[in-house]
Amino acid sequence: EGLRPLGAAAQGTPSSERVRSPLAQGAGQVPRKVLALYSREQIPGDYKDIAFTQLHQRGEMPLNHLGVELVYHDAAEPLPDPATLSGYRGVVTWFEKPVNFKDPAPVCRWLSAAMRARLWVVMLGDPGVYQSSQKGAPDLPADCADMLRALGLKLTGSRVADPFSLETQYSHPRMMGLERKPDLLDAGIVPLARLLPGGTSYLRLGFLEGNIPPVDPVALTRRGAFALHPFFLYTNGELNPPQFRWITDPFAFFEAAFRLQGLPRPDVTTMNGRRIYMTHVDGDGFFNRSELDPGKWSGEVFLREFVDPHPESPFTLSLMTGYYDLSLYTDKATLALTRDMMNRPNVEPASHGYAHPLDWRRRKVALSVPGYTMDSRREIVGSSEQIDKAFLSGGRRTALFQWTGDCLPSEQEVLMAERAGLLNINGGGGRFDSRFPSYSYVHPLSRLLGAARQVYAPISNEIPYTNLWTGPFYGYRDAIESYERTENPRRIRPVNIYVHYYSAEKFAALESLRKVYAWAYARPLFPVWTGRWVRSVRGFFELAIERLPEGGFRFRKGADLRTVRFDSEAQVPDLSLSKGVVGFRRERGALYVFFDENEPRELRFSSAPGAPYLSEANFEVSRWRRTPRGVGFLKNGWWKGELILGGLGAGLEYEVRSGEFSARIRADGRGFLKVLFPDSERGGPPRPVSVEPA
Numbered sequence: 001e002g003l004r005p006l007g008a009a010a011q012g013t014p015s016s017e018r019v020r021s022p023l024a025q026g027a028g029q030v031p032r033k034v035l036a037l038y039s040r041e042q043i044p045g046d047y048k049d050i051a052f053t054q055l056h057q058r059g060e061m062p063l064n065h066l067g068v069e070l071v072y073h074d075a076a077e078p079l080p081d082p083a084t085l086s087g088y089r090g091v092v093t094w095f096e097k098p099v100n101f102k103d104p105a106p107v108c109r110w111l112s113a114a115m116r117a118r119l120w121v122v123m124l125g126d127p128g129v130y131q132s133s134q135k136g137a138p139d140l141p142a143d144c145a146d147m148l149r150a151l152g153l154k155l156t157g158s159r160v161a162d163p164f165s166l167e168t169q170y171s172h173p174r175m176m177g178l179e180r181k182p183d184l185l186d187a188g189i190v191p192l193a194r195l196l197p198g199g200t201s202y203l204r205l206g207f208l209e210g211n212i213p214p215v216d217p218v219a220l221t222r223r224g225a226f227a228l229h230p231f232f233l234y235t236n237g238e239l240n241p242p243q244f245r246w247i248t249d250p251f252a253f254f255e256a257a258f259r260l261q262g263l264p265r266p267d268v269t270t271m272n273g274r275r276i277y278m279t280h281v282d283g284d285g286f287f288n289r290s291e292l293d294p295g296k297w298s299g300e301v302f303l304r305e306f307v308d309p310h311p312e313s314p315f316t317l318s319l320m321t322g323y324y325d326l327s328l329y330t331d332k333a334t335l336a337l338t339r340d341m342m343n344r345p346n347v348e349p350a351s352h353g354y355a356h357p358l359d360w361r362r363r364k365v366a367l368s369v370p371g372y373t374m375d376s377r378r379e380i381v382g383s384s385e386q387i388d389k390a391f392l393s394g395g396r397r398t399a400l401f402q403w404t405g406d407c408l409p410s411e412q413e414v415l416m417a418e419r420a421g422l423l424n425i426n427g428g429g430g431r432f433d434s435r436f437p438s439y440s441y442v443h444p445l446s447r448l449l450g451a452a453r454q455v456y457a458p459i460s461n462e463i464p465y466t467n468l469w470t471g472p473f474y475g476y477r478d479a480i481e482s483y484e485r486t487e488n489p490r491r492i493r494p495v496n497i498y499v500h501y502y503s504a505e506k507f508a509a510l511e512s513l514r515k516v517y518a519w520a521y522a523r524p525l526f527p528v529w530t531g532r533w534v535r536s537v538r539g540f541f542e543l544a545i546e547r548l549p550e551g552g553f554r555f556r557k558g559a560d561l562r563t564v565r566f567d568s569e570a571q572v573p574d575l576s577l578s579k580g581v582v583g584f585r586r587e588r589g590a591l592y593v594f595f596d597e598n599e600p601r602e603l604r605f606s607s608a609p610g611a612p613y614l615s616e617a618n619f620e621v622s623r624w625r626r627t628p629r630g631v632g633f634l635k636n637g638w639w640k641g642e643l644i645l646g647g648l649g650a651g652l653e654y655e656v657r658s659g660e661f662s663a664r665i666r667a668d669g670r671g672f673l674k675v676l677f678p679d680s681e682r683g684g685p686p687r688p689v690s691v692e693p694a
Contacts, residue, residue, distance in 0.1 A: 027549040030263060031089040033069045035119075036060075037107070038093070039100040039128070040074040047361065051408060051427075051447055055094045058233060059124065060444035061430075062250035063092075065492050067265035068258065069541055071448060075101065079110045082117035090120030090224065090258050095128025098158075099138050104129040108144035115150050121224035122257045124232055126191075127155060152221025154194040161190040165209045172202040175252050176218065179438050180234045180245035191217050191228045198222040202248070203231055218248050225257035233440060244440040251490070255567075264553055264564040264593075264603070266543050268445065268536045269491045271562055272594050273585035273616035273644075274526035276494035278533050279517075280425065282402055282461065283320035283352030284366070285502025287329060292510060297334075302504040303341055306517060311346055312682055313521070314638050316530035318350035318402045321386040322367045335390075342391045345683045346638070348529040349392055350400035351422075354383040358405035360413065366405065376413050379404075381420045399531045402426050403454065414452035423534040428456025429498070431464065433481040442492065445537050455537050458496040459486070462503055462513075473508035480519050489588060494533060495520055526618050527638040535560040552578075552604035559599045562620075566591040574606035575613055575626075575647075582624045582633075583614025583646070596624045609647050612691075615672060616644040622686060629693050630654065636686035641677030645691060648673050653694040659687050664694050 036055050040048045050056045050072045060070050068089070073079070091114050101107060108129050115121055127148065130138035140148075140155065148155050163184040176182055182203060195201050195216035203218040217228040227248045234245040255261060269276060286299035293301060307315055319338065323329045342349045355365035355372060363374040375382075384398040392398070401417045403409060407427030417424045428443035430436075447454040459482050465475035476499065486493035497516055503509045539561030546554040555564070569591045573581050580601030584593045594614060595601045612631050614621060619637025629649075635641060635658065648654065648667045656663050656675050667673040673691070681687060 027547050029087065030545040030547055030553070031087050032067060032543075032545065033071050033085075033088045034063065034122075034258065035080075035085065035088055035091045036070045036072045036093075037075045037091055037111075038072060039076065039095065041076060042096070042100050047408070049408060053094070054096065054125065054233075055092065056444065056447070058244065058440045059092070059094055059250065061442050061492070062439065063254055064445045064540075065251060065265070065490070066254055066258075066260050067263065068254070068260070070444075075107050079107075082110070082114040082119055085114075085117070085119065088119060090114075090122060092122045092124065093128060094124040095126045096229075098126055098128065098130035099132050100128045101131075103141075104131055105141045105143040108141065108147040112143075112147045112150050115147075115223045120258050121151055122254075123151070123153075123224070123226040123228070125229045127153075127226075127228070149196065151223050151226070152196045152199045152219070153226055154196055156192040156194070158189045158191050159212070161187055161207070162209075163187055165207060166190070167206045167208060168203070169206045169214060170201060170204040175202040175249055175256075176231075176247065178246040178249035178252075180247050182231055182247055186230055186234060188230060190215060193217050193219075193226070193228055195219040195221065202227075202253075218253075220256050225253065227253055241435065244438050246438060246440060250439070262566075262568065264545060264555075264566055266540045266558070266561050267563045267565040267592065268533065268540050268561065269494050269563075270565070270592050271526045271528070271536075272583070272614060272618070272621060273587070273592060274524060274618050275487065275491060276533055276536075277496075277520055277523075277525035277527045278314070278316065278494065278530045279497035279499075279520075280316035280350065280400075280402065280457075280530040281318060281498075282404070282426075282500045283318045284356065284500040285505060286320070287323060288502050288505045290505050290510075291507050292504070297337075297501075298504040299341070299501040300337060301510070302501050303337075305504060305510065305514070307341070307344065307347070310521075311344075312639055312680060314346050314348065314527050314529045314683070316348040316350050316400060317341060318352035318400075319383075319387055319391070320352050320354070320356050320367060321383040321390075322353075322355040322369045322372070324386070324390065325369055339391045339393075342387065343393055343396065348400065348531055349387055349396060349398045350402050350530070351380075351383040351387055351398050352402045353379045353404045354386075355379070356404045360406060360409050364405075376416060380413060380417050380422070384420065384422055399423060399529075400425060400534065407454075409449075409454060411449035411452045414449055414454050418452060423455070423531050423538075425455050425530060425534050426457050427454060429458065429460035431460050431479070431482045432485040433478050435478075439492070442486065445540065453538070453541065455534050457498050458493045458533075459483070459498060461498040461500065462509065463500075466509070469502070473506040474512040476503065476509065477512035477515050479516055483519070490590075491588065495523075495525055496530075496533075524618065524642070536562070548602070548604075550604075552602065555580075555595070555601040555603070556599060559595075559597060562595050562597075564593050564595075564603075566593070569605070571605035571607060572609050573613075574604040575609045575611040577604040577606075578602055581613075582621055584609075585615055594621075597622050612645055612647040614643075615646040616642070618642045619680065620686075627690075627692065630691045632688065632690045634686035635677075635689050636681045638680050638682060641675075641680050643675040643677070643689075645673045645675075647671055649693070654691050655694045656689070656691050658689040 129144040199221040201216040290301040355367040403426035430442040462476040539558035543558030
């Protein structure tokens with residue numbers, strides 16, 4: 001639903017539904033990119049990477065959840081002509097202090113040009129466009145004051161405020177207070193930001209002393225929006241760990257700021273109505289001795305405890321190949337164990353480097369191999385080729401490279417993996433639990449590096465849960481809380497059990513991992529290899545969306561991305577008019593729509609689907625076809641297959657056939673048919689399924 005005018009708290013009367021850009025409406029391309037303007041010079045520390053910006057660490061994940069891609073640009077570098085930014089929806093800034101540039105005027109003139117080009121401009125934190133002055137207090141250059149007025153903001157500095165001299169005149173109930181309510185005791189320095197006519201205030205504060213007009217630190221404007229510190233994100237760096245809480249709801253704020261209401265969100269958390277599940281293991285600690293059985297390697301114990309009992313479940317297992325150039329690990333039994341593990345039908349082979357770089361920039365490695373100094377090609381391409389030649393058979397090859405150490409490869413190193421045909425993952429992650437109780441601790445989907453993209457792990461591994469593997473070694477059990485909090489009230493992440501082999505080294509770590517796997521196996525999830533999820537993420541960024549003249553949407557490219565989500569759609573897909581749509585499901589107030597493997601796909605809406613459809617399945621579906629009274633398709637998945645079809649004849653009996661499996665099942669009174677298959681394909685070829693009236 002859209003945001004409503006706020007009556008007395010609003011300047012002017014337009015609601016967010018009526019404040020629209022030509023880019024956001026009508027037929028044609030739906031822009032999904034936002035230019036993230038930042039100051040490289042202001043990034044703390046000696047490593048000036050976007051990974052250490054607030055926008056990347058805190059702001060990008062909610063934007064990804066809304067289907068938006070951030071593209072970073074250092075404002076000190078030449079700025080692109082706004083008129084050439086095809087596919088861009090707007091610009092976002094998040095500065096942390098008033099002065100960021102020796103001369104901010106060129107940046108301000110560019111932001112004014114961006115607004116004239118009909119790009120939304122969104123300012124977070126501090127506007128950051130003041131200029132140092134010899135008089136003491138920083139100055140606001142005339143070009144920057146003009147830019148802020150064009151945005152809809154009159155800024156006259158800031159004021160150290162006694163919280164007892166302030167009052168909250170209005171706080172939007174949906175926009176403010178997601179994780180912490182606006183607290184004037186936290187305020188300290190209050191920005192003297194006044195919303196100009198034509199916008200909507202989400203937070204209005206009044207001064208009880210002095211002749212100071214009310215201020216609006218969080219507001220929607222006719223040209224974008226702003227959410228200023230300290231009323232956007234609560235930050236307390238004096239605590240351990242540092243604490244963050246969203247005061248302004250970033251999901252609702254970004255949706256309004258970039259006018260995203262009603263648009264489809266590419267979704268990488270869900271396939272065919274089920275939350276995605278995957279597990280991947282980094283190669284560290286494979287050759288650690290296990291407390292459970294001191295005569296066994298930890299990798300061998302991991303295999304026995306988790307992989308052997310579940311041949312129906314997919315595992316992505318990686319190796320550090322430098323081990324196998326050390327004489328200690330080249331005996332026949334060890335090599336046979338490794339070959340057996342990597343060739344199992346339910347194992348996706350992956351590389352975790354040669355000597356495990358700890359610091360990709362400083363060229364430091366974890367494993368000491370005589371005569372070896374770090375070489376990026378040897379770590380990425382060479383390690384994968386070594387696995388292919390030494391351990392894989394039957395045409396199998398390494399599919400995935402799992403970044404190591406600080407997980408901060410360069411653009412050239414990520415491109416090296418991509419050009420070798422390797423998918424990549426790791427870095428990012430985050431957690432959401434009682435110690436880190438905020439969405440702001442969950443990282444985005446990826447790190448963009450020029451022409452390359454590093455895909456992040458969805459959730460952190462056991463290292464932060466065990467204090468860098470110093471204990472408590474049972475800490476990874478708290479990952480379950482992260483899985484639960486990233487599912488409700490909104491699903492923002494798949495379930496990813498991500499560990500190292502050394503989790504099988506310690507009794508406590510092993511027991512916690514047993515609990516985590518048991519939790520996942522007891523839930524209605526969609527199991528995939530990790531590489532399959534990485535392809536979905538790549539599809540997220542490849543997908544192009546068009547609004548059709550007659551209503552609905554067309555989706556081009558990004559065919560590995562099989563789900564789009566609508567957060568406020570009352571209708572359902574019209575299957576007689578849509579193309580490539582196999583089904584849909586409502587969950588937590590959102591409509592998830594499922595596609596087949598073909599593109600382009602087209603989606604139209606109506607009050608009823610008008611044909612049988614897939615409501616839920618824990619396996620991939622391809623070659624979907626509707627027959628006069630039923631459906632047929634190919635299924636390919638893990639675990640025992642589960643299927644729910646909708647749109648069938650209420651109370652009618654249907655015959656379900658798939659290979660040797662055959663059953664007669666009656667649809668319920670709403671036309672839903674539930675099928676439980678006795679097994680799955682377990683990584684083998686897909687099987688045909690037909691569902692027809694008996």
